[in-house]
Amino acid sequence: FETGRLAGLRVLVTAGPTREAIDPVRYVSNRSSGRMGYAVAAAAREAGARVTLVSGPVALDGPPGIERVMVETAEEMRAAVRAQLPGCDIFIGAAAVADYRPAQAAAQKLKKRDANLSLDLVRNPDILAEVAQGEPRPFTVGFAAETGDLDANARTKRMQKSLDLIAANLVGPGLGFDAEDNALTLYWEGGSESLPRQSKPQLARELIAIVAQRFHDASSD
Numbered sequence: 001f002e003t004g005r006l007a008g009l010r011v012l013v014t015a016g017p018t019r020e021a022i023d024p025v026r027y028v029s030n031r032s033s034g035r036m037g038y039a040v041a042a043a044a045r046e047a048g049a050r051v052t053l054v055s056g057p058v059a060l061d062g063p064p065g066i067e068r069v070m071v072e073t074a075e076e077m078r079a080a081v082r083a084q085l086p087g088c089d090i091f092i093g094a095a096a097v098a099d100y101r102p103a104q105a106a107a108q109k110l111k112k113r114d115a116n117l118s119l120d121l122v123r124n125p126d127i128l129a130e131v132a133q134g135e136p137r138p139f140t141v142g143f144a145a146e147t148g149d150l151d152a153n154a155r156t157k158r159m160q161k162s163l164d165l166i167a168a169n170l171v172g173p174g175l176g177f178d179a180e181d182n183a184l185t186l187y188w189e190g191g192s193e194s195l196p197r198q199s200k201p202q203l204a205r206e207l208i209a210i211v212a213q214r215f216h217d218a219s220s221d
């Protein structure tokens with residue numbers, strides 16, 4: 001891991017979950033703690049980049065030397081990413097953005113009733129896919145959180161979202177989400193590499209080293 005590999009570059013990272021309101025006190029979300037994305041932001045900073053972290057609600061302090069923008073919903077994360085995107089060289093989407101949100105957030109706390117309750121959910125925008133389709137477009141890195149068939153699902157996601165690189169992890173009880181360590185398999189055009197299970201900060205350094213390498217290779221084409 002070489003420090004200085006990202007000197008002079010601007011890196012934008014998303015981390016954590018999003019929360020989608022059901023009513024003023026309830027929400028739809030997921031188990032992301034933000035640890036992976038925060039470690040990626042810190043590793044990019046260590047490598048010399050100017051880093052902005054767009055973070056969903058997490059219990060973590062902002063890493064030193066990094067500009068942090070806190071958001072709650074997918075729509076807010078999308079707006080913050082759009083605002084930060086100009087001049088960005090590398091985008092890394094580590095956030096677990098909720099794919100769906102309640103069609104309407106109730107203005108008042110929903111009352112308990114005897115009948116069952118159904119939630120009508122609508123699709124959220126895909127922030128990562130939008131970044132990858134933008135013009136100009138940063139070097140775009142996504143994550144894939146899978147409960148099985150990691151290789152096929154990650155390759156498909158990378159192609160569908162037109163990503164330069166995808167970092168795939170298996171998730172489930174004690175795996176990936178809300179854990180201290182993680183393992184990643186990286187896929188890019190014509191290559192892949194598996195990074196074994198280790199602490200998220202150490203894993204993030206290895207990921208950033210490969211991202212820096214691929215970024216510089218792509219820039220010199």
Ligand code: PMT
Binds near residue numbers: 032097098146171
């Ligand atoms: O936060 P931790 O507890 O440390 O856990 C880390 C992690 C498991 C959350 C992280 O390593 C991870 O895998 N993050 C991506 C989780 C995810 O939402 O994966 P996905 O396969 O559903 O999404 C694929 C990619 O599209 C991701 O880069 C995601 O940020 C992006 N996405 C997804 C949906 C959406 N509406 N907008 C997006 O930008």
